[in-house]
Amino acid sequence: xxxxxNGRTKALEKSxxxxxxxxxxxxxxxxxxxxxxxxxxxxxARDVKTFRKILLETMLGxxxxxxxRDALLDELKQVNNGAxxxxxxxxxxxxxxxxxxxxxxxxxxxxxxxxxxx
Numbered sequence: 001x002x003x004x005x006n007g008r009t010k011a012l013e014k015s016x017x018x019x020x021x022x023x024x025x026x027x028x029x030x031x032x033x034x035x036x037x038x039x040x041x042x043x044x045a046r047d048v049k050t051f052r053k054i055l056l057e058t059m060l061g062x063x064x065x066x067x068x069r070d071a072l073l074d075e076l077k078q079v080n081n082g083a084x085x086x087x088x089x090x091x092x093x094x095x096x097x098x099x100x101x102x103x104x105x106x107x108x109x110x111x112x113x114x115x116x117x118x
Contacts, residue, residue: 011075011084014075015091021065021068022098025065028061029101032054032055032105035047035050035054043116055102058098058102059102062095069091073092076091
């Protein structure tokens with residue numbers, strides 16, 4: 001019984017790490033929004049470069065998060081109770097939401113740089 005409880009505790013700890021990482025990536029998304037507004041107002045090439053750097057770092061973060069999530073989902077399947085299944089669904093959706101937002105930013109900056117020759 002101790003092993004099963006320990007597995008649940010570790011899965012919960014990893015879930016906490018997952019959500020803390022999501023929060024850090026959300027901070028990057030907020031920075032991208034602020035930079036987007038600045039770029040739209042000034043068309044500064046330096047801001048575009050910074051935007052692309054943050055975008056790339058955040059996209060890589062989402063890729064790492066997705067790998068971490070996949071391993072965590074496997075652990076949650078082993079725990080097998082209703083609360084953990086609900087948590088698993090949330091874990092599954094969050095990286096998709098982040099990646100969708102980042103894809104929109106990438107499309108925007110690609111169109112901008114194509115038209116402005118940054």
